[in-house]
Amino acid sequence: EAQVTQNPRYLITVTGKKLTVTCSQNMNHEYMSWYRQDPGLGLRQIYYSMNVEVTDKGDVPEGYKVSRKEKRNFPLILESPSPNQTSLYFCASAQGVEQYFGPGTRLTVT
C-alpha cells in the first residue's frame, strides 16, 4: 500500500530534550515536506526537500532541522524543543503537484 508513515504518533516531552520525528514514504517520491498545523493557522511549511541531500526552509523553520540522506526518509529534528513547538506535525511527499500526507504526530512540549 502506498503510504507516508510517521513515528511516533504522539509524543510528550520536556523543554530542551532533543527529539526526532521520523517520516518514511514508499512511493519513490522525490519531494518531501514537513508542516505544522495549529488552530486558526492552517498548515504551515517548516522544511522541504526536492531530492536526496537537497533541503530548504519553508515558512516557519526556526527551531527545526531536517536531513535527507535517503530518498524514502525525511526526519524532523528538534534540537531543543520549546513549548511554542507544541503542535500537530505532518509529513508529506509528492511526485508532481499532488501531495500525500502522513497520519500526523501530536507533540506536546512542557
Next chain:
Amino acid sequence: GENVEQHPSTLSVQEGDSAVIKCTYSDSASNYFPWYKQELGKGPQLIIDIRSNVGEKKDQRIAVTLNKTAKHFSLHITETQPEDSAVYFCAASIRGGGNKLTFGTGTQLKVEL
C-alpha cells in the same frame, strides 16, 4: 509570498443540503489549487484539484470553480452526507515554485442529521 484566505471557518448544514467554501489567493502566478479533506485523527487527503487553465471541475458530488480574474476559488459539495463532516483546506501553488503549497486556515464542516 502567496497568501490564501478561506471562509467560513465553520459551516453547519443539514444532511442533503449543499455546502460552499470559498478561498481567495493573492499571487496571480498561482496555477494549481487543490482541496484537502482532513478527518479527525488523520492527515489531509486530496479530494479534488483544479489548474488555472480550467474554470470548473466536477467529481460526483464535489465541484471546484476558479475565477482567475477575481483570484478566488470555491469548493461545492452537493447532497451532503454525515461522512462529509470534516475539516476542509484549500491551497494554492505558485508556478515555478516547485511543489510548495500555501494553505488556507481551514473550514470545519458539520453535516447534521
